Amino acid sequence: MRTAPRDIVKLAHLMDASVPVPFIHKRIGIDGIMGIIPGVGDGIGALFSAYIIARAAHMGVPRALLLRMAGNVGIDTLVGTIPLLGDLFDMTWKSNLRNLQLLERHLRDHYQK
Secondary structure, rough: OOOOHHHHHHHHHHHHHOOOOOOOEEOOOOOHHHHOOOOOOHHHHHHHHHHHHHOOOOOOOHHHHHHOOOOOOOHHHHHHOOOOOHHHHHHHHOOOHHHHHHHHHHHHHHOOO
Protein backbone atom coordinates (compact mmCIF):
# COMPACT_ATOMS: atom_id res chain seq x y z
CA MET A 1 0.00 0.00 0.00
CA ARG A 2 1.56 3.27 -1.12
CA THR A 3 -1.33 5.58 -0.35
CA ALA A 4 -3.52 6.04 2.67
CA PRO A 5 -6.73 4.02 2.88
CA ARG A 6 -9.74 5.64 1.27
CA ASP A 7 -11.60 6.16 4.58
CA ILE A 8 -8.73 8.22 5.97
CA VAL A 9 -8.47 10.30 2.79
CA LYS A 10 -12.21 10.98 2.79
CA LEU A 11 -12.33 11.84 6.49
CA ALA A 12 -9.34 14.21 6.27
CA HIS A 13 -10.93 15.97 3.30
CA LEU A 14 -14.34 16.18 5.03
CA MET A 15 -12.80 17.58 8.20
CA ASP A 16 -10.48 20.12 6.56
CA ALA A 17 -11.44 20.94 2.97
CA SER A 18 -14.97 19.91 2.07
CA VAL A 19 -16.70 23.30 2.04
CA PRO A 20 -15.75 25.93 -0.57
CA VAL A 21 -15.71 29.50 0.71
CA PRO A 22 -17.04 31.89 -1.94
CA PHE A 23 -15.02 34.88 -3.09
CA ILE A 24 -11.73 33.90 -1.41
CA HIS A 25 -11.25 30.62 -3.31
CA LYS A 26 -10.38 28.61 -0.20
CA ARG A 27 -11.88 25.52 1.34
CA ILE A 28 -12.66 24.77 4.97
CA GLY A 29 -14.00 21.61 6.53
CA ILE A 30 -16.53 20.63 9.11
CA ASP A 31 -13.79 20.76 11.77
CA GLY A 32 -13.64 24.54 11.40
CA ILE A 33 -17.42 24.78 11.38
CA MET A 34 -17.82 22.54 14.46
CA GLY A 35 -15.19 24.62 16.24
CA ILE A 36 -17.65 27.50 16.35
CA ILE A 37 -19.80 25.52 18.82
CA PRO A 38 -18.51 26.62 22.25
CA GLY A 39 -17.29 23.91 24.59
CA VAL A 40 -17.90 20.84 22.42
CA GLY A 41 -17.04 21.60 18.81
CA ASP A 42 -13.28 21.28 19.18
CA GLY A 43 -13.64 18.11 21.25
CA ILE A 44 -15.83 16.47 18.63
CA GLY A 45 -13.33 17.44 15.94
CA ALA A 46 -10.51 15.93 18.01
CA LEU A 47 -12.41 12.64 18.24
CA PHE A 48 -12.68 12.42 14.45
CA SER A 49 -9.00 13.30 14.18
CA ALA A 50 -8.15 10.58 16.70
CA TYR A 51 -9.70 8.03 14.34
CA ILE A 52 -7.12 8.91 11.69
CA ILE A 53 -4.31 8.48 14.22
CA ALA A 54 -5.77 5.19 15.47
CA ARG A 55 -5.98 3.86 11.90
CA ALA A 56 -2.38 4.90 11.30
CA ALA A 57 -1.33 3.07 14.48
CA HIS A 58 -3.19 -0.03 13.31
CA MET A 59 -1.24 0.17 10.06
CA GLY A 60 2.04 0.01 11.99
CA VAL A 61 3.14 3.64 11.71
CA PRO A 62 6.11 4.33 14.02
CA ARG A 63 5.42 5.84 17.42
CA ALA A 64 7.39 9.02 16.63
CA LEU A 65 5.15 9.73 13.64
CA LEU A 66 2.02 8.99 15.68
CA LEU A 67 3.22 11.49 18.29
CA ARG A 68 3.78 14.11 15.60
CA MET A 69 0.27 13.48 14.28
CA ALA A 70 -1.14 13.76 17.81
CA GLY A 71 0.77 17.03 18.22
CA ASN A 72 -0.90 18.43 15.11
CA VAL A 73 -4.32 17.55 16.54
CA GLY A 74 -3.36 18.84 19.98
CA ILE A 75 -2.34 22.22 18.57
CA ASP A 76 -5.56 22.35 16.53
CA THR A 77 -7.69 21.49 19.55
CA LEU A 78 -5.91 23.73 22.05
CA VAL A 79 -5.75 26.86 19.89
CA GLY A 80 -9.26 26.13 18.62
CA THR A 81 -10.64 26.77 22.10
CA ILE A 82 -9.70 30.47 21.91
CA PRO A 83 -12.81 32.43 20.89
CA LEU A 84 -12.73 33.80 17.32
CA LEU A 85 -8.95 33.52 16.88
CA GLY A 86 -9.20 29.79 17.49
CA ASP A 87 -11.97 29.44 14.92
CA LEU A 88 -9.88 31.20 12.29
CA PHE A 89 -6.86 29.09 13.20
CA ASP A 90 -8.99 25.93 13.00
CA MET A 91 -9.93 26.79 9.43
CA THR A 92 -6.32 27.30 8.33
CA TRP A 93 -4.21 24.80 10.33
CA LYS A 94 -5.89 21.70 8.76
CA SER A 95 -4.36 19.12 11.08
CA ASN A 96 -6.12 16.21 9.38
CA LEU A 97 -4.71 17.04 5.96
CA ARG A 98 -1.28 17.53 7.59
CA ASN A 99 -1.58 14.10 9.17
CA LEU A 100 -2.73 12.57 5.89
CA GLN A 101 0.39 13.98 4.22
CA LEU A 102 2.60 12.57 6.98
CA LEU A 103 0.95 9.15 6.64
CA GLU A 104 1.21 9.11 2.86
CA ARG A 105 4.86 10.17 2.96
CA HIS A 106 5.59 7.37 5.45
CA LEU A 107 3.77 4.80 3.33
CA ARG A 108 5.50 5.95 0.16
CA ASP A 109 8.93 5.86 1.77
CA HIS A 110 8.30 2.58 3.56
CA TYR A 111 7.02 0.72 0.53
CA GLN A 112 9.58 2.08 -1.95
CA LYS A 113 12.31 0.05 -0.27
